[in-house]
Amino acid sequence: MFESMNYENILKDMLSKVTSDVDKREGSVIYDALAPCAYQLAQTYFMLNNFIDLVSGDTAVGEYLDRVVADYGIIRKPVTHAVRKIVTSGAVEIGTRWGLGDTTYKLTSKLSTNIYSATCEQAGNIGNTYSGTLENIDNINGITATLTDIITSGEDEESDDNLRARFYMQVQSASTSGNVYDYRNWALDVPGCGDAKVFPLWNGAGTVKVLVVDENLEVDEDLPTTVNDYIETVRPIGATVTVASPASLTINVTANVTLDGTQWLADVQAAFTESLTAYLQETVFEIYNVSYAKIGSILLSTNGVKDYNTLLINNNTANITIDNTEMPICGTVTLTEAV
Numbered sequence: 112m113f114e115s116m117n118y119e120n121i122l123k124d125m126l127s128k129v130t131s132d133v134d135k136r137e138g139s140v141i142y143d144a145l146a147p148c149a150y151q152l153a154q155t156y157f158m159l160n161n162f163i164d165l166v167s168g169d170t171a172v173g174e175y176l177d178r179v180v181a182d183y184g185i186i187r188k189p190v191t192h193a194v195r196k197i198v199t200s201g202a203v204e205i206g207t208r209w210g211l212g213d214t215t216y217k218l219t220s221k222l223s224t225n226i227y228s229a230t231c232e233q234a235g236n237i238g239n240t241y242s243g244t245l246e247n248i249d250n251i252n253g254i255t256a257t258l259t260d261i262i263t264s265g266e267d268e269e270s271d272d273n274l275r276a277r278f279y280m281q282v283q284s285a286s287t288s289g290n291v292y293d294y295r296n297w298a299l300d301v302p303g304c305g306d307a308k309v310f311p312l313w314n315g316a317g318t319v320k321v322l323v324v325d326e327n328l329e330v331d332e333d334l335p336t337t338v339n340d341y342i343e344t345v346r347p348i349g350a351t352v353t354v355a356s357p358a359s360l361t362i363n364v365t366a367n368v369t370l371d372g373t374q375w376l377a378d379v380q381a382a383f384t385e386s387l388t389a390y391l392q393e394t395v396f397e398i399y400n401v402s403y404a405k406i407g408s409i410l411l412s413t414n415g416v417k418d419y420n421t422l423l424i425n426n427n428t429a430n431i432t433i434d435n436t437e438m439p440i441c442g443t444v445t446l447t448e449a450v
Contacts, residue, residue, distance in 0.1 A: 190234040194229070209248060261333075310436075322355055370416065420449065
């Protein structure tokens, strides 16, 4: 809005208001008097542009985005702590602390003999990262401990992009009286839920099925229970709700590639696998087929690939149809160098 109000334009406009019989050249008294004022005004207009961005849903960030969406009853999903299972070689007291890598864990309850529930003291996804032998922090002699299963995943604070997407979905959809939009919004309100698809009347009158994936658009085995528990607190009376994860449809890819000499085959395969995974995630709950041509395009655009042939997707050369209760996941990717 104020892009034209820069230092040069402001100073030029100010000098134009001075009569022509006054020396206005750079270094003159009037020039040196007006230049600092023009600079400060330019800074002010720059800040005004930023302020406008910070009060609009499409450009607000951080705490300003929080304030924009709060007017619509939307709250950023907070960071959470992972809860993990720890197996010890003997009995230990609740409250003892153990460490692994950049994380520490505090025992919170006993699950069974020598098996404990522990909360990661570092918030966020980092608590899901490690597993293996733990180091004792509280100097307990003669006891070893191993970090094993994830009981509850730790989640990072919701990103601006995810929060903005939820904001747009709520204000642009007609969410009333427990309709499809309501159930999707309720699912997305749960920390860790990245997307959801709702099937009304999926098993007759009064039934609703909700499929959910995590914020990485992957299956989280614990997420359906968490989402279901929350929906049960807000849904209309009378509805029977089932929350589940989508079934996984594995996509395996093989191809012969001609390299251009700039990359090793292993690096090409790793880069292609990463791009293929990103493409498959884009289709979740949105597109119900995996395009043979699209995967060929991704392979051809991979750095280091000059050409390819004999591209097979699940041992076929056709599009793969995805059921509306499935999500595609990247399986085995095998690239061989053409000779």
